[in-house]
Amino acid sequence: MGRGGNRNRGGNRKPAFRGSKGKNRNTRDTRTEPWSDVIRGNELFEGYYRNGEFLDEKEFEEMWKYLATNLPNSFRFTGTKADALAVREIFKKRYVPGITQVTFDGEPVDPPRPVNAFPDELVWDMKTDKKVIRRSPPFAEFQKFLVAETTSGNISRQEVVSMIPPHFLDVRPGMVVLDMCAAPGSKSAQLAEMIHGDEEERVKKAATNVDTNADFDNEGGDYSDGGRSTGLLIANDTDFKRAGMLVHQVKRLNFPNLIVTQHDASIFPSIELPSGLGEKRQYLKFDRILADVPCSGDGTARKNVNVWQKWTPKDALGLHNLQMRILSRGLQMLKKGGRLVYSTCSMNPVENEAVVASAIETCGGVSKVQLVDCSNHLPNLIRKPGLSKWKVYDTSTIGGEKKTAHLFNSWDAFCKTKNKYQEQEPGRTFSPKISEGMFPPATASEEERIPLERCMRVYPHLQDTGAFFIAVLEKKDDIKVSQVQTSSKETTSIPTVGLGAVTPVPSKSATDSEVEPTILEKQANAGSEAPSQKRKLERVEESTTPKRAKVLASNGDNVGTKGDASMQVNEAAEPTANGLANGNVTTSTNELVDALADKAVSKISSREIVKKLEPSSQTQKEYFEYLPADDPTIADILNFFGISDRFPRDRFMVKNKEGLLLNKLYYTSELAKTIISLNKDRGMKFVHCGVIMFVAHKTRDKDLLKCPWRLQGEGIKILAPWASKRIIKCVSRTTLYKMLIEMFPKLPKEGNTELGEVGEQLVNLEPGCCFVKIEKSEGEGFPFDMVFPLWRHPGSINLMVDKDDRKAILLRLYNEQNPNLINHVADAAKMAEEKTKANDAMEEETLGEDGEAFEGEEGVNEVVEEVIEE
Numbered sequence: 086m087g088r089g090g091n092r093n094r095g096g097n098r099k100p101a102f103r104g105s106k107g108k109n110r111n112t113r114d115t116r117t118e119p120w121s122d123v124i125r126g127n128e129l130f131e132g133y134y135r136n137g138e139f140l141d142e143k144e145f146e147e148m149w150k151y152l153a154t155n156l157p158n159s160f161r162f163t164g165t166k167a168d169a170l171a172v173r174e175i176f177k178k179r180y181v182p183g184i185t186q187v188t189f190d191g192e193p194v195d196p197p198r199p200v201n202a203f204p205d206e207l208v209w210d211m212k213t214d215k216k217v218i219r220r221s222p223p224f225a226e227f228q229k230f231l232v233a234e235t236t237s238g239n240i241s242r243q244e245v246v247s248m249i250p251p252h253f254l255d256v257r258p259g260m261v262v263l264d265m266c267a268a269p270g271s272k273s274a275q276l277a278e279m280i281h282g283d284e285e286e287r288v289k290k291a292a293t294n295v296d297t298n299a300d301f302d303n304e305g306g307d308y309s310d311g312g313r314s315t316g317l318l319i320a321n322d323t324d325f326k327r328a329g330m331l332v333h334q335v336k337r338l339n340f341p342n343l344i345v346t347q348h349d350a351s352i353f354p355s356i357e358l359p360s361g362l363g364e365k366r367q368y369l370k371f372d373r374i375l376a377d378v379p380c381s382g383d384g385t386a387r388k389n390v391n392v393w394q395k396w397t398p399k400d401a402l403g404l405h406n407l408q409m410r411i412l413s414r415g416l417q418m419l420k421k422g423g424r425l426v427y428s429t430c431s432m433n434p435v436e437n438e439a440v441v442a443s444a445i446e447t448c449g450g451v452s453k454v455q456l457v458d459c460s461n462h463l464p465n466l467i468r469k470p471g472l473s474k475w476k477v478y479d480t481s482t483i484g485g486e487k488k489t490a491h492l493f494n495s496w497d498a499f500c501k502t503k504n505k506y507q508e509q510e511p512g513r514t515f516s517p518k519i520s521e522g523m524f525p526p527a528t529a530s531e532e533e534r535i536p537l538e539r540c541m542r543v544y545p546h547l548q549d550t551g552a553f554f555i556a557v558l559e560k561k562d563d564i565k566v567s568q569v570q571t572s573s574k575e576t577t578s579i580p581t582v583g584l585g586a587v588t589p590v591p592s593k594s595a596t597d598s599e600v601e602p603t604i605l606e607k608q609a610n611a612g613s614e615a616p617s618q619k620r621k622l623e624r625v626e627e628s629t630t631p632k633r634a635k636v637l638a639s640n641g642d643n644v645g646t647k648g649d650a651s652m653q654v655n656e657a658a659e660p661t662a663n664g665l666a667n668g669n670v671t672t673s674t675n676e677l678v679d680a681l682a683d684k685a686v687s688k689i690s691s692r693e694i695v696k697k698l699e700p701s702s703q704t705q706k707e708y709f710e711y712l713p714a715d716d717p718t719i720a721d722i723l724n725f726f727g728i729s730d731r732f733p734r735d736r737f738m739v740k741n742k743e744g745l746l747l748n749k750l751y752y753t754s755e756l757a758k759t760i761i762s763l764n765k766d767r768g769m770k771f772v773h774c775g776v777i778m779f780v781a782h783k784t785r786d787k788d789l790l791k792c793p794w795r796l797q798g799e800g801i802k803i804l805a806p807w808a809s810k811r812i813i814k815c816v817s818r819t820t821l822y823k824m825l826i827e828m829f830p831k832l833p834k835e836g837n838t839e840l841g842e843v844g845e846q847l848v849n850l851e852p853g854c855c856f857v858k859i860e861k862s863e864g865e866g867f868p869f870d871m872v873f874p875l876w877r878h879p880g881s882i883n884l885m886v887d888k889d890d891r892k893a894i895l896l897r898l899y900n901e902q903n904p905n906l907i908n909h910v911a912d913a914a915k916m917a918e919e920k921t922k923a924n925d926a927m928e929e930e931t932l933g934e935d936g937e938a939f940e941g942e943e944g945v946n947e948v949v950e951e952v953i954e955e
């Protein structure tokens with residue numbers, strides 16, 4: 086085992102390691118101690134990576150030294166490329182020069198730097214100490230910008246290595262993509278951006294008929310939905326609470342081409358597509374799949390205390406089976422020619438190369454699934470090739486005491502050792518989870534060899550990051566289930582859902598395109614109860630059980646996992662209590678998250694969301710009911726805003742069981758609609774889809790309004806290019822400033838409105854909602870296009886942007902550090918409340934006076950209602 090070292094408490098001190106064979110003395114539970122005080126040493130952990138021949142000795146020392154230091158902070162500019170570049174420019178021009186000059190205790194401070202591995206300087210990292218950030222005004226100002234833009238969704242604070250996998254998926258607009266294990270959703274956000282490409286520009290051109298070629302780009306991106314990408318992202322996670330976090334994260338993207346599901350990815354249901362009468366049923370196959378699977382997470386040691394405190398080889402051994410099943414299911418659902426990226430934040434080959442090799446063998450070898458050589462992609466990303474040889478690590482104990490570590494070179498060696506001990510020391514136990522598939526594949530002919538060196542390993546010392554593993558797989562041919570069975574006579578054991586039991590079931594031969602009928606379908610046919618036997622049958626049809634993959638069946642599946650992004654998770658591998666197995670329809674995160682969204686969801690942290698997702702809500706059902714294309718209310722609304730006939734009418738939905746248009750009207754892409762409509766009653770657990778396009782405007786005199794519906798920030802960008810009525814153009818920075826700093830500026834019928842060009846356009850517009858459009862302009866103008874909803878009251882206006890977003894925009898565009906928002910209405914309401922209280926106290930009849938006090942403030946009561954609602 087280990088060859089010494091020092092205990093390390095972070096920073097750049099030398100790593101601590103206390104000799105070999107001794108008991109791991111690092112048993113103190115230091116979870117409550119500051120991270121800087123946590124001992125960054127763990128004998129077992131170091132023993133494996135030092136002795137497992139991953140790196141030569143010198144490089145290992147370097148890697149281990151980095152692993153024990155704090156991880157730099159990193160962030161990414163998000164959104165459409167144009168918007169991301171514009172915000173990046175503000176950052177570079179306004180903040181970088183100041184922070185580059187900062188010194189602390191007489192020493193220059195490391196400024197943020199662009200991460201070279203990624204193009205366009207859209208990813209940055211910084212090592213600046215918190216102390217410096219607090220005490221140095223340029224850093225403190227930059228920090229404020231970072232927080233505001235993160236809240237607004239223009240910047241994502243994401244680990245550098247976690248940004249890598251989506252880059253290797255080569256997603257193009259129009260593609261159908263599945264993110265199998267998506268929560269908390271940082272990679273889903275990247276994928277969604279890729280699916281959407283540069284559609285904003287294209288929609289503008291398509292809507293104005295300027296460019297009739299806006300439908301496709303020269304790399305095959307499909308924008309044929311009126312300039313919008315036809316693609317779709319399905320983001321899935323099995324964990325209820327984490328699926329809630331995922332919804333929270335992706336809602337901010339305002340993408341109508343996105344569905345969130347909550348399923349165990351290893352048995353992800355097949356999604357039915359429309360098929361003609363008498364035709365074979367069609368099922369969705371994906372162009373791209375990301376399998377960023379649950380893993381032991383030892384690559385996150387630079388920011389995750391638990392790795393140092395709890396690392397054990399059993400973590401990886403316990404996860405291999407689940408990882409393998411998720412990857413195999415992913416490969417089944419992939420289109421021929423499609424690409425799948427498998428990734429983990431673990432350095433352990435049992436979770437990495439072993440899983441990839443097993444899955445390829447499972448699917449019939451390299452003629453069916455091949456590893457892609459990505460050496461020319463992201464050339465600035467420093468990486469090491471995947472391993473072709475490795476050792477499997479385990480600890481044995483006698484009666485739970487006397488832990489001994491073992492490194493096994495091969496399955497054979499493991500079996501021999503186990504047998505030897507069984508004779509000599511029968512009480513000694515090894516992990517029951519070790520299986521043949523965890524070891525390097527046997528030597529094969531050159532054609533059959535799996536080129537594992539094409540996998541990519543990113544270690545901390547290579548570019549000062551966390552560690553990550555990435556493998557890019559391409560499906561060459563349909564996979565026959567028969568090819569992955571050991572033999573047609575052999576039986577395969579599949580764990581029975583929910584019970585953890587193992588039941589032998591016969592194998593079946595079919596091509597992967599035929600192994601599709603879902604559990605859900607069977608459930609639907611069999612009524613709402615779905616006994617475990619049904620799941621068993623379904624797993625038979627879709628199971629892929631090769632020799633190496635016998636492991637699929639051999640292990641109990643309840644495993645503890647450590648996700649990346651410092652998330653510690655515990656997953657049961659099969660859905661049990663709340664899942665399909667007992668026929669309960671799970672969870673509505675939607676209503677809750679929507680409710681929170683109304684109160685400016687982006688201001689609520691994921692943790693708060695999770696807290697609010699009480700277990701009781703796990704039994705609520707989500708409803709996604711599409712309205713007919715000729716719905717008269719929709720027609721009225723669209724007519725009010727002059728929405729072009731070319732804008733689809735049949736993709737609006739509501740989220741109540743009765744399908745009534747009561748409060749909110751959502752919009753989705755066509756493929757999302759097709760999938761939801763066809764599969765929602767087949768038991769698929771959809772937890773989110775749709776962008777809020779219109780909300781009912783509840784005011785006392787709504788009957789006087791021609792259209793008592795208002796536009797929403799979420800959907801306004803999708804609709805605006807197609808609108809021809811109720812469009813107000815704002816060209817002056819001063820006017821926008823006035824509308825931002827003042828919540829309800831007055832709009833007198835005569836005289837100067839003090840709202841410049843906007844006031845002039847609004848004076849003659851009848852009350853109701855309208856678009857405020859701002860176009861990008863050079864120089865002192867606006868750095869990007871913007872569009873906001875605005876409510877025109879009889880005597881005032883209200884830009885419908887909540888307070889935090891107003892502040893973020895004021896900071897971004899006007900460098901306004903601490904804006905004092907003016908809200909006459911809230912002030913007046915407060916005054917009125919105080920006055921009422923005072924009057925009540927005096928027991929005087931003053932109602933008439935109150936009425937007088939507000940005279941002239943048109944719609945005050947009405948507006949107060951809105952403030953609350955927003």
Ligand SMILES: C[S@@+](CC[C@H](N)C(=O)[O-])C[C@H]1O[C@@H](n2cnc3c(N)ncnc32)[C@H](O)[C@@H]1O
Pocket residue numbers: 247265266267268269270271272273321322323324327348349350351377378379380407647648649650654656657658
């Ligand atoms: C490494 S994290 C994913 C991180 C995510 N891709 C991101 O970038 O934000 C692994 C995720 O897998 C989920 N998970 C665990 N077991 C799963 C299963 N059987 N099916 C689907 N998701 C699973 C966990 O809840 C966890 O959120």
